[in-house]
Amino acid sequence: MGLRQLHLLQDLLQQMFFQMCPHLLCFLLLLCVPDTHSAKCPEQCVCDQIQLTVTCNSKNLTHIPPTLDEITVKLDLRGNDIQELPSGAFKHTPYLTHLSLQRCNVRRVKEGAFRGLGRLVFLNLANNNIDILYQESFDGLSSLKQLLIDRNRVEEIQPGAFSQLGFLNLLSLTHNQLVYIPNMAFQGLQNIKWLRLSHNSLNYLDTEALAGLFTLTRLSLDHNELQFFPTETMTRLPGVTRLDLSYNPMTYLGEEVVSMKKLTHLFMDHMSLQDLDPTAFSKSSKLVHLDLGHNQLRVLQPFSEGTSSLARLNLAGNPLSCNCYLRPLREWSIRNKVKLLGTCGGPAHLSGESLEAVYPPELRCQSQEAMLRAEREEAARITPPPTQEPKNKVKCPANCACEADTHHSSCENRAHTKVPQGFSPGTRLLDLRGNHFHFIASSSFPGMTQVVSLHLQRCKIVEVEDGAFSGMKGLIYLYLSENDLSSLSPGAFKGLPQLTYLHLEKNRFTGFPRGAFSLVPSLLALHLENNSISRLEPDVLLGAGSLRSLYLTGNAIGNVSPRALEGAEDLDTLHLGGNKLKEVPTEAFSKMGSLRELRLSGNTIRWVGPNAFRPLERSLKELYLDNMGLEKMSQSSLAGVGPGLRSLFLEGNLLEEVPDLHPLSSLEVINLAHNPLMCDCPLLPLRMWIEKVNLKVRATCANPPELIGRRVKDVQVFRACPGGESLPPPPTVTPKPAKAPKATKPKPMHLKGPRRVKMLKAKRRKQGSNTKPTTAKKTTKRQTMELI
Ligand SMILES: *[C@@H]1O[C@H](CO)[C@@H](O)[C@H](O)[C@H]1NC(C)=O
Ligand SMILES: *[C@@H]1O[C@H](CO)[C@@H](O)[C@H](O)[C@H]1NC(C)=O
DSSP states (O other), X not given: OOHHHHHHHHHHHHHHHHHHOOSHXXXXXXHXXXXXXXXXXXXXXXXXXXXXXXXXXXXXXXXXXXXXXXXXOEEEOOSOOOOEEOTTTTTTOTTOOEEEOTTSOOOEEOTTTTTTOTTOOEEEOOSSOOOEEOTTTTTTOTTOOEEEOOSSOOXXXXXXXTTTOTTOOEEXXXXXXXXXXXXXXXXXXXXXXXXXXXXXXXXEEOTTTTTTOTTOOEEEOXXXXXXXXXXXXXXXXXXXXXXXXXXXXXXXXXXXXXXXXXXXXXXXXXXXXOEEOTTTTTTOTTOOEEEOOSXXXXXXXXXXXXXXXXXXXXXXXXXXXXXXXXXXXXXXXXXXXXXXXXXXXXXXGGTTOBGGGOOGGGOOOOOHHHHHHHHHXXXXXXXXXXXXXXXXXXXXXXXXXXXXXXXXXXXXXXXXXXXXXXXXXXXXXXXOTTOOOSEEOTTOSTTOTTOOEEEOXXXXXXXXXXXXXXTOTTOOEEEOOSSOOOOOOTTTTTTOTTOOEEEOOSSOOSSXXXXXXXXXXXXXXXXXXXXXXXXXXXXXXXXXXXXXXXEOTTSOOOEEOTTTTTTOTTOOEEXXXXXXXXXXXXXXXXXXXXXXXXXXXXXXXXXXXXXXXXXXXXXXXXXXXXXXXXXXXXXXXXXXXXXXXXXXXXXXXXXXXXXXXXXXXTOOEEEOOSOOEEOSXXXXXXXXXXXXXXXXXXXXEEESGGGTTOXXXXXXXXXXXXXXXXXXXXXXXXXXXXXXXXXXXXXXXXXXXXXXXXXXXXXXXXXXXXXXXXXXXXXXXXXXXXXX
């Protein structure tokens, strides 16, 4: 009898049983009949029926065992040979909380592989061969707290890869091959506490690379290739208290570079620091523990004010000269009770002495002559003999530097006029920025099939010939920013099957370089910021079917054809800020059913009409309409997008009223700051909405005059409006500020018509006859700010 028949028979028996005795007693009896389902256990595995765990450790399994019990809670599949995790791979075990998949030779996690695992809290994918994290690889893991992807080969994170992991606390991506992190790569991690990116090849962090991680407290970036402290990126991480940057090749820290308000522990040991500015840490006032051990510091100035919390400064392993130049630091450490760890590297009589044991009077300088002699001797001692060969020899053109270990080759700022030839074919990162190539001839990179990232910024390039990059089969990141390109030939990017991120910002394009992108099948993100593109004509994106992000901020676009975006229907991010648009280009969005983020900031859009974003109603999550001189929004301007929208930015406009925000039921962020809001009955819906939501709204009154600068939430006028009676009364024992306006005038309760018009006129007069929105905006902004 087959298994199927057995099940049928069982079902039949159960049915009969029910028909024969429908009483409670019988039902209880039925519960006691052993359930054959719970005995399911794949042959190669060990199952614990009580703990509900299944262990199939190192069994050469090539698939997820199909006969797992549905109620399994922990599944351990370590050490198997499961090369690919297909979509829905675990759909038969929806109760899993722990899943271990280490050492399984996994190469690919298909989109939706974990769909259905809504209870999973722990997922370990370490020691596999995963190279790309796809947009939907982790969809469905809505309860996941820890995700470990260490020791894989991840070199690409697609935008949105983690967007569904709203409960994740720990994401670990150590020992991978990340060279670069795209903007907003970690978007959606709303509860992340610790992000581990140690042991990668990161050499640069974009300003927005870690954007949106408001809850992050701990960040590990040690063992990477960062040459500079990524100030802008770090400043956008408001909650980080511990930052580990050990083992990065930084040589210098400039003025106020570390500006992190909550930072308490900073690890910058084992870098190549030779010097640092006394103010380097002065914008991190909470810093308690600073590790600068094992750098190349010979002398160090006392830190300037601002680091008053500092208690421990580790300087161990630096070649510190304990002479008169170090005395100010020692005095400062005594005065501020900063414990210094480390020893003197010289002069001879203090060498090896603990810094704490040396007192300021002992820190003296010899005569100049003696000092020079000592310096010469020391220089002779530390300069390696010129005949010594580097340990790992690697092919490298003249006037370039190549490293075998990291597969990085660089000829940055060397005034090359032709692309140098003769790099090792194993090169993965090729940095040629800051040269004078003027043009890139066809086939300029023969045999460079392994290059992942190619830097050609600031090379005065005016032309890229057809097939310039052909043969670069592995190229993913191409940087052509800050050149002089004004057009692109359609064949410019021929032969780049994997090109994913293309940077063309700060060139001289006056029109959209159409046609060139149809040969780049994998293009996901296209950067064209800060060019002079004046219009988007029909079909400029035809052929760029996989494009997800298009960045056009800082151009001169005044006109977007209704068919401009056709062909790029999967676009999810569109930045059009800082252009010359006069209206929302609604028609162009008609087929953009996937657009999640739209930025229109800084255009001169005075009015947003009804249904302006209606075509995006299913997808739009973030909308930027700030600093536009916006005077009015139609009541139905946001119609449709309500249930989905998560962020709405309206700051720095000229709005006196806003449309009813009640339909925006998913809103998490809103900014209404710096608008001349008129605190009167027409604004009641906003006031009622503020009462209802638990959001920081940043709305202040700019009118009537007696309410200037007060928060909309705090003023009482709305209680007198029809429908506003339910608002909470003022707290009874509020201590009034001494200069509160006297209540001699009747309160501007339900004022309409004449009074209001008069007030508006008064305001306009105040702003002068100049109606340019920028001027007006500035005035309002200043007025409001002064009064906050
Ligand atoms: C797995 O395969 C390896 C190599 O083929 C073999 O040596 C080993 O015994 C196998 N293990 C099991 C549990 O079958
Ligand atoms: C564009 O230019 C502005 C102003 O100079 C600058 O702040 C911004 O970073 C630039 N953006 C890019 C992507 O180059």
